[in-house]
Amino acid sequence: xxxxxxxxxxWEVFVRSKRGLSHQHVGSLHxxxxxxxxxxxxxxxxxxxxxxxxxxxxxxxxxxxxxDEKDAFFDPAADKAYRHPTFYHVPEGVRHL
Amino acid sequence: xxxxxxxxxxxEDRPEPPELLAEFDRLVAAETRIEPRDYMPDAxxxxxxxxxxxxxxxxxxxxxxxxxxxxxxPSLRRKAILMAKVQDEAGHGxxxxxxAETLGASREQLLELLHAGKQKYSSIFNYPTLSWADMGAxxxxxxxxxxxxxxxxxxxSYGPYARAMVRVCKEESFHQRQGFxxxxxxxxxxxxxxxxxxxxxxxxxxxxxxxFGPPDDESPHTxxxxxxxxxxxxxxxxxxxxxxxxxxxxxxxGLTLPDPDLRYDETAGHYTFGAIxxxxxxxxxxxxxxxxxxxxEHRVRAHEEGRWVRDAAIAYAEKHRTGQGARG
Numbered sequence: 001x002x003x004x005x006x007x008x009x010x011w012e013v014f015v016r017s018k019r020g021l022s023h024q025h026v027g028s029l030h031x032x033x034x035x036x037x038x039x040x041x042x043x044x045x046x047x048x049x050x051x052x053x054x055x056x057x058x059x060x061x062x063x064x065x066x067x068d069e070k071d072a073f074f075d076p077a078a079d080k081a082y083r084h085p086t087f088y089h090v091p092e093g094v095r096h097l
Numbered sequence: 098x099x100x101x102x103x104x105x106x107x108x109e110d111r112p113e114p115p116e117l118l119a120e121f122d123r124l125v126a127a128e129t130r131i132e133p134r135d136y137m138p139d140a141x142x143x144x145x146x147x148x149x150x151x152x153x154x155x156x157x158x159x160x161x162x163x164x165x166x167x168x169x170x171p172s173l174r175r176k177a178i179l180m181a182k183v184q185d186e187a188g189h190g191x192x193x194x195x196x197a198e199t200l201g202a203s204r205e206q207l208l209e210l211l212h213a214g215k216q217k218y219s220s221i222f223n224y225p226t227l228s229w230a231d232m233g234a235x236x237x238x239x240x241x242x243x244x245x246x247x248x249x250x251x252x253x254s255y256g257p258y259a260r261a262m263v264r265v266c267k268e269e270s271f272h273q274r275q276g277f278x279x280x281x282x283x284x285x286x287x288x289x290x291x292x293x294x295x296x297x298x299x300x301x302x303x304x305x306x307x308x309f310g311p312p313d314d315e316s317p318h319t320x321x322x323x324x325x326x327x328x329x330x331x332x333x334x335x336x337x338x339x340x341x342x343x344x345x346x347x348x349x350x351g352l353t354l355p356d357p358d359l360r361y362d363e364t365a366g367h368y369t370f371g372a373i374x375x376x377x378x379x380x381x382x383x384x385x386x387x388x389x390x391x392x393x394e395h396r397v398r399a400h401e402e403g404r405w406v407r408d409a410a411i412a413y414a415e416k417h418r419t420g421q422g423a424r425g
Contacts, residue, residue, distance in 0.1 A: 006411050007205050010198065027261070028195045030204055032407075033414035044191045047184065048268075067134040 010059040011037040013044075015051035023055050034058075113138050125326050130256035133199040141325055144318065145255055146202045147216070148327065153193035154211045154218035158392050160186045162226040163235060171229060178275050179232060185268050192261040199257045212397050220378065221308050223386030230283055230290075230297035236276015238298075238305040238343070244269050245339045246309065249329035258327075277346065284351045291351075298347065299355045306370070307378045309336040315375075340368045 008030040014023035026045050031037035037056040065073055081087045090097055117136040131137055160183050170176035194204050210216040221239055250262040283294035310332040322328035347354050358371035
């Protein structure tokens with residue numbers, strides 16, 4: 001084995017707090033592999049029954065949008081108010097619409 | 098997701114770009130959170146790494162004084178509670194290291210800085226735990242002071258730190274209550290038990306007040322931290338809140354606090370208290386407290402002795418990833 005320092009990789013942890021809800025990001029941790037990451041996540045993030053299901057994803061495998069282009073990237077949705085129901089005028093008295 | 102932020106590679110002497118700085122200031126002023134990949138001034142990033150790392154180290158070193166009593170807890174109930182509490186401290190350290198890593202610091206690097214004495218942990222953990230009653234006093238006073246410090250941090254301008262603190266604060270209130278309960282039981286027990294509780298309160302009171310840090314006029318980071326909304330209250334403000342909350346609790350315990358100058362000021366609506374011995378505080382910070390050496394020595398040894406386990410685990414993982422290992 002070489003002397004080179006090998007740190008345990010970083011994993012992002014997602015927890016489903018109860019049935020019916022989606023998994024939510026709760027933080028990260030280090031673990032040698034995915035299986036140990038799930039076990040460590042149980043000990044670090046669900047000591048009080050905060051979850052019924054855990055996902056772990058290697059941090060290096062996540063692709064994110066860039067904050068530098070956030071305006072340009074999300075702008076196309078900004079001027080499309082007609083995508084929301086409140087954009088439309090509903091005549092008085094009309095119901096169930 | 099959190100990869101090394103661009104700002105980390107910027108030349109230190111280069112001025113902060115004005116338009117990005119203006120956007121950062123606007124977000125902070127608007128009480129929105131700064132998130133890991135947002136632009137932030139180098140000084141903000143460094144101040145946060147310093148503070149979060151110190152906080153994480155405190156949680157990790159903080160396991161030692163209490164771990165000292167796990168095998169000698171007076172009942173199975175107390176033992177289970179104390180183990181859960183020490184496990185929580187480990188968990189809190191993990192949340193905080195995880196938050197520091199979103200700023201581009203690595204876990205290994207932070208631990209190396211701690212072990213080399215280049216980053217600090219809270220001085221309170223350099224005091225010894227001499228009796229079982231110290232488990233009560235630590236929960237009641239030390240965790241009580243920590244909660245007072247931590248609640249405003251749930252509104253800190255940096256998102257991952259604020260979120261870690263929400264989690265920590267939820268868990269801390271059990272810590273404080275279990276400590277109070279230990280002291281309440283002792284102070285309503287035999288004379289010897291009550292004396293033990295009083296002795297613990299006598300020894301932990303002043304160090305607990307020092308946990309809020311030096312007085313405002315000697316606290317170098319406070320002003321900038323408050324501008325950045327990392328810190329919401331000054332050291333002296335939080336210390337006063339703690340005293341006001343804690344003195345009536347001492348009365349409920351039937352214990353006295355070791356300060357002849359402690360009295361209620363009707364007009365101010367606050368308790369006034371005697372002068373804190375800052376010489377003692379700075380001596381402990383400098384490494385001359387009763388347990389500084391022991392705490393660091395234990396921490397470094399635990400890390401070194403665990404190295405083969407970490408190496409074996411990663412070797413196993415690598416072997417299986419490359420398909421050399423037999424799948425069971």
